[in-house]
Amino acid sequence: MRESHRDVVTGKKIFARDLRAKDIGDLAVYGEANWGNTTLSAFYLRATLFDHAVLRIDVSRLQDLGAIRCVVKRPKGEDDFCEFYDLLADEPLARFKDPADDYLVTMGNPTKFVGQPVCLLVFEDREKFLDAQREKQALADAIEYSDSSAKLNQSFESGEFLDEAASIFVPRSWEPDASTWGNWIHWYWGKGSNGKPTKKYAVSSAKQYNGTVSEQLDKSKHVLQLTTRTSAVDTGHLEPDSALGRVQPSKVKGVRLVELIIPTQSHSQEIVSFTKRNTIENCEFNLLPCRLGGGFGGRSASQFGYYAALAALAGKGLPVRLEYDRLEQFVAGIKRHPSRVETRLSYNKKGEIDAFESNVLVDGGSVQNLSGSVAKLSRHSTLGAYRTKKQTGRAAALKNSGVLSGSMRGFGIPQALFNIEQQIDRLAAKLGKDPVAYRKQIAIKTNDPDIDGKPHRQPLMNAEVLDAASQSVHWKSRDKRKADFNKHPDNAGKRFGTGMAFAMEAYGTSRDTPALGLRLNEALEIEVVGFPVRMGQGTVDGLESLIQGVFGSVPVTVQTGQGHHLASILKSGVDTNAAAKGTFGSVHVFRQIYDVWMKYVWGPELLKELNKPGVDVEVEKIAFDPADREIHYEGIGSAPYEEIAKKVLGSARAGIFGLAKFKNTWAYGEFQVDGKSEPRWLARLVFSSRWGATHFVDVMNAFDPTNRKHLAKEDQPYRSLFASAACLVDTVVDYHGVVDIERVTIILDAGSRLSDKRIKAQIEGGIAQGLGHTLFEKYPAGPLGGQRQINFDRYAMPRLRHMPNQGIETQFVDPKKGQPVLSKINNTLNIKPKIDLPKELYKGISEVSISPIAPAIANAVIDAIYSDVSEADERRFTHWPITPNEVLQRMPEELREDLKNQAQEAKG
CATH class of the missing domain: 3.90.1170 (Aldehyde Oxidoreductase; domain 3)
Incomplete structure (x- = not known):
C-alpha cells in the first residue's frame, strides 16, 4: 500500500477538516510553520x-x-x-x-x-x-x-425557469424578448444604469448559428425533435468543504497575505481567481495543499475559497477554520447544472442526417462560476459523434437565484448525450437498422467537421470502437438473453432489455498548458514537481509508478498540486486541474524533459565516470538499475548511482522543468543546449541548481498553437482530442416501473495506458456516479436557492445493491500497430519540426463512462417495454432521473396489466 493510501485508512491528518493551528508545525508539507495553538x-x-x-x-x-x-x-x-x-x-x-x-x-x-x-x-x-x-x-x-x-415568485423551480427562458428567447438573436421580461429574467440579465437589459451574466454561444439550417428543418418532411431536461445533482462529497486560514503581513506595504489550507482541484487557478476576480482589496493569496476528500469538478473554481478567505480575514491574525456541516454542504455546495436541451434533425432514406440544430440552456444559479464553459461544451457535444450535412448549435448559461452550479464530472456532456443518443436510437428504429451498425454508418471520421464546421484533424477511433461493440458477446447475444429471461418463470412480472449509447468524449480543454519538473534533493532522491492533485482518480499514482519505473531503485516522490509553483519557475500560466489532462499532459512533459536531462546532464557525467568522455549520448542506452543503485550505459558499463548523482547535484542543472502547450498539436521549439539545437515538443525549458537558481534555455524556430496567429483558423477547433466509448447496458423493468441494472460493458479507446487496473476502476466509478443522476438523484424542487433541510436521508443516491448484478466489464480497443496517435498540423510560420510527433497519447477517460450511461439505460428500458422499439418514437425519455413514474408513463397499458397478472399468478 502506498504511503498516501495508508495515511487515509490510518486516520492521519490529511484533510482540511482534520487540521487545527497546533497541527501545522508537525506537518512537513507545510514546512512545519508555526501557526500557534x-x-x-x-x-x-x-x-x-x-x-x-x-x-x-x-x-x-x-x-x-x-x-x-x-x-x-x-x-x-x-x-x-x-x-x-x-x-x-x-x-x-x-x-x-x-x-x-x-x-x-x-x-x-x-x-x-x-x-x-x-x-x-x-x-x-x-x-x-x-x-x-x-x-x-x-x-x-x-x-x-x-x-x-x-x-x-418565491417557488420558481429550475425546470420551470428553463422552460420559460426557452419560450421567450428570440430564435434569430438568441436573446430574451424584452417585452416578456419575467420575474426571473431580472436576475439573469440584470439591468444597466440606463434601465435597459445588460448581458453581464449571460454567456451565449450563438456565433456559429446558421439560420438556413432552421429553415431547412422547417421544410423537411422527415424531422425528429426531442427536448430533454435534467435536474440539479449534488457532488455527494464524503468530506464537506472545510478550510483553515490566517492573515499575515506580506512583503508589499499595505497588503495582507491570506494563507489558506483548502481542498481544491486547481491551486493555481484558484489563486488567479482570487487575484483577478475576487473583490477583496489589498490582499494577496497563498493556497497550501491538502487532500480533497472528493473532486468531480465540485472543487474546481469553487466559491468556497472566497468564503474561506473572508473567514481568515475575520481572524485578525489568528487561524480560522471555516467548515460546512452536511446540511450546509447541500445548501452551498456546487451542483451539476440543470439543463434544457432541444435538438432537431432531418434525415433521408439512406440514413444520412441532412440538417441538425440544437439549443442548450443551463441553469448556472446565483454565481457565474464555470457556467459559460459548461454551456459551450454541452452545445459542442449536442451532435454527438455523428456526421451531418449542415449543423448549427446555440447555448446560454442563465444566471438566476438558484443553487450554485459548477463544472462537475462530464462538464455538460452528459446532459447533451442524454438527448442525442436517444435521438439516434429513434432514427435507427425508424430506418430498421441495428443501433450499433447505424452509429458506425454515420460516425464522424478524421477530417469530418464538428458542430462549428471545423475539421477533426486528430485520429479518431469511432469506427474501431463500434466494430468491437457490434462483435462483443454482450451485443451479439442480447436477443437470446432477452428471450431466455422473459420466458423464465422466476422473472414473472418483469421484462429484459438491452440498450447502448456512444460517446466521443472531449477531454482536456481548448488550450492545455501542462508543466512538470524533475530535481535532485540533498538525499539524492528524485523529486517530481507536478500540477495534478491527488483526488482518487489515479493520475498521481500512475505518474509515480511510471517515473519510479524509469529511475529504478532510486526513491521518487511526487509533489502534487504545484501548478502555482511551476508557473512561478516557468514564468507562464500552467494547468492546475487534475481532471482529464493530468496524465495526458504530465507524461508528455516528463518524456520530453527526461530525455534532455539524460542527454545533457546525466549522460555526460556517466560517460566521464566510465572514461568515455566525448561519446555522443544515446538516451535509450541509459538505464537505472531496478535493484542495485547503479546506472548502466548499454555496451559500455555501469557506475554507482551516488557518484553520478552527487556530480549532478553540484551542477547548475540539478533540476529541469518543462512547459508544454497543446491546441490541436503540441508547441514546438529548437532549444539551444551546449551549442547544440535540441528539438522538443515543448514551449519552455528551464534548468535549475540545487539552490533554486534557474536558467531559461534559449529557443529558436518555435511555434505556439495556443497563439491564434500560429495556426490556421480551421485548425483551431473548440475541442480537438477525444476518447471514444460504447456503453452497453442490460436492464430489467417490473410492472411498478422499477429499473434494475443487470450488466454494463464499456468498450473503450483509452489511447496509451499506464495501468489497466486504474482505468477500470475509473470506469466503474463513472458508472456508479452516472447511475445516480440517471435513476435517483435530484436536488429537490422548491424556492430558488438552497434547500435548508436536506441531508442524505432526503437525497436519494445509488447504493451497492444498485450496481449491475452481473458486474461491469471494460474492453480496450487499441490502435493498429504503426497507426499515428496524433496528426501533423501545419503552422502559419512554416516551421518544419525536425522530430516526429510523440507516439504516446494518454487519453482522459474519467468522464467517458459517466456521459453515455444515462441514454444507454433509457434506450435499454425502451427495448424492455416495447417489442418493436419503433413504436416508442414519441415516447422517449425527456427527464432524468428516470423514475418509476417516468417508466410507467411510457409502458404500454396492456404490457403493464400483463406483467401485473404474471406476478400475481406467480405468487399463487
Missing part, C-alpha cells in the same frame, strides 16, 4: 428568503451564543464601496472592490438567492461553536427582513 471556528448565517432586504441582525442573541465576531457586508456611507464590517467590535476588516458582487448580502439590500450568506459568525470556544452550528436553522430569525421588493 489557537484556532477560531466560523460559519455563515444564510438567507432563508429570496428578494427580501436584510434590515438588521439581532447581535445580542448571537453574542449570547458565544460569537465573538459578527461580520457583514455593508455600504460605506455615500462612497462607492462596501466594507466587511464586524458589528460586535464596530470596526471594518476589509473593503470590497465591487460592491455589486453577489457573494454576500449587502445590508439594506434584497437577498439574491436562498442560502446567500448574510453574516459570518466567529467563535473562540469550540463547544459553543458546535452548539450554534447545530442550531443555525433556528438562528434564522435573528435576521430581520423587509417585505419582498418586487413580489417575485
